[in-house]
Amino acid sequence: MADRRRINGPPAGTRPPVYASLKESKTGVSERTLRQRQPTELRKFYLKTGMIPTASGSSYLEFAPSAALAAARSNPKSLIPPSSALKVACTVHGPKPLPRSVPFSPNLLLTTHVKFAPFAARKRKGHVRDTTERDLGVHLETALRGAIIAERWPKSGLDITLTIVEAEDDRWWGDAPDSHDASWGMLNVLAGCITAASAAIADAHIDCLDLVSGGVAALVSDDASTAPRLVLDVDPAEHRSIQSACVVAYMPARDEITELWLKGDSSRAALEKSDGRTGHEALIDGAVDAARGANTILTDAVRESIARSFAQV
């Protein structure tokens, strides 16, 4: 739907001018930064709760910028901006009474609202939520509803709002727009949203079965000859192509998955001979491992939140 209420920027974004002298020098062209982490090594991230005092619960999550990004910031060599790192703020309002128009519900009703800041992605996002944002909202709701013990708040509603301040890239920005055929960055955004929302819900003291955290695994191929291999917590900007990726929302204490989103062809995965799993099983297991990793940080952040609320009492 077109946004007619505001003056919008050009839909495709703009490009900074490139001067001829830069084009001729070799430094104008940079190569893709490759993944320096081990396949099973996750990125570090920062998670803190209670940043927004007006909300009943809130959290802020930020992925550590990749080494290449840090290097590029201090010593810019390339015209191509390096990869971005996810930054998400989450607020939880409620539980609060439902408006009169809503029919009786024996359970806590969740409303999830995912919104990208206009400047979050390389392509400007409008103020009206578009299909990807709505789609992410549904995924997130599925993930959270499984974790919340909803029957303890009949006739109540819970509003969860996520603002993506900086989104994950779908591809390396030096690649042509179609080299990565799908919006792989969305999977990382969803995983971050799940973890952040889980922390904010805990911060709002809503009863949950367990802390649910998000994890991503992907099958990537860095050159055309080898079969795709499995990596955890993939950064799409670091790989030539992604065959298949998967995000899960996982509760470690119950060993249960509340949300699963897998896309792409996982049949050609290069697994060890002894490994009897098929590609998609390996992907799901990998994503669960990534979610377990995220859960350790999530637990610490929630413990911090509890300590703070005790200190206030």
Added chain:
Amino acid sequence: MSNQRQASSASQVPHLSPAELSYLYTSLSLPKNPIRPDGRSPTQFRPLSAETNILPGTNGSARIGFADGTQAIVGVKASVEKTILAADTLDSRSLAQHGDALNREGEEGSAAVSGQGEWVQMSIEIPGYRDDDALPVFLGEMMRESLVGSVAGGSEEVKEMAGGLKGRLVINKRWHWRLYIDVLLLSQPLAYPLPLLSLTTHLALLSTKLPKLKSTGEEDPFFDDDWAVAEYLYPRSNKQSSPSDAPTYPVRPPVTLLVIAVGENVIFDPNREEIAVADAVLAISITRSSDSENMKLLSIRSIDPPSRLTQPGIPNSENVNMLGGPPASSNQSGGQEEVGGVWRPRRGGVQRSVITRMIKTVLQKGGVGEEVIQGLEGVKVE
């Protein structure tokens, strides 16, 4: 507001009492042979009637109706569009090429030939929902994702489909087809409408024709006026043993199946009541792998099971009316235990083993996925 709430729970909760839910759950979770309300076997689909090419004004169309009266109509329209190399795609690498070899301009556009997922647009209309409500958006993205994602793996006989559907839409470096898939649900959905919409879209795409290209190479495209020589979007192979045989397709569009798990059982094509008691609901998109006979997985999405929103039943031990006195346990945790025959809304997620089993039932040789695809292969698309 209430409408949006309904939409966001991905499927409406039917008005079933806790006792009915509990009965349904028990009969569906019977080990080995679940009893479904309509007497189907776990892997049996509802009977349906289908026809294709019903609308003369579209490039391809199909209608499928279930016996319960839910019908969907899909119309596919295509238009020629100029491939816009957006400002951000002129990356510095191609700038560098400009710098040292301007005459090699022809080569650098090669990336544009592989097609873009955005060229396939899907819109779903469901009566009672706005087209930007969560349910139509979610369903549309789900089906589009597997459509544009299915890339045929390098078999030579289908060179038109080498880049999947996206690749097929490329005319040349500067022009491409844009495909509009409009899905129309003719009545309020009685069940989660995904299987209906997916099967209808599948047939509509198979019947879709594009006019024959007369121009060659990088010219501005122009087309043969004769609709009789138009080419199918999904090419058909010429080697038919007899004219009466259904034409064979080297590549077919993907199919999305709705699978639920109830207890130990995996059940396909659930109706509205069955979905209401499901422990887990998955939408699994599959297609036939082009280089082998096996089924290939394209995408999985979990769908929020409506059972999480149902009302719990109250066991007799806690029911004030039954005891005639105060309930035995008034604390909240007393209500958390499972009592046989008393409905509890589902909580938590799914075990990995359950997901694996659901996927396996779809993908295995001779499994449901193959059965569905074979059934669709039997449908003769005019």
Added chain:
Amino acid sequence: MPLDTSTTYPLTKLRLDGRRWNELRLLQAQISTNPASSGSSYLSMGNTSIMCSVHGPAEGRRGDGGSAGSGHAVVEVDVNVAGFAGVERKRRAGGSDRQSTRIATTLRSTFQSHLHTYLYPHSTISIHISVLSADGSLLAAAINACTLALVDAGIPMPGLLCGCTAGMSGSASTPRDPRHDELDPLLDLSLPEEQELPSLTVATTTVVPVGENNMDEDEETMKVSVLSMESKVHATYLETMLAVGIDGCSQIRELLADVIKGSRR
């Protein structure tokens, strides 16, 4: 030579699609197409095809409040023109456009007065129309489809309400010359004709002949219930167009009556 009716018709006395001036397009219809609704129909006039389903009479929604609480049933009409209906794919914002809203308003007021709504107090009859392919005479086709679906739903009405379009074979902007009549009226216009020529939509109803009544009395009970014209024509032509349109309506009435009789099992 541009291929349009106003230039080819005087030469050949044939319209663009090969019809003579008083010929209807092929009309095909079916009722009870959708078992999930109270009544449903599918109707195609040439390349215009429409599906219609009727729900009700049923209890109205709570939100309607005062207006639904009257002694009459309330008719609700929802018109949806599919994105693939026209030649070019239409991008709709918000789901409805001017054309479909106008058709919906006309249908609502027409059927509200046509049906015996006093039989169903406090209830709602909702009609949902999907235009699958649009090739002119949309309003007329929608009226016919609605009539069939309402008959299928068993909602009492005094007679079949049938619509038809009529136009003139030229721009008809000068007064008509009775001695030297070069313009012919046209029946049942297709989309190219509708865009080029003046046209009107008329819908008539008659009391169904019961018992001794025969077709002679048809003229006396005939009532015009819709008359809509949104193009410019000289007033002297109006009578001819109306006469042709009303004649078309009676032709369509026979066709629809056959469809209804034919579907009785």
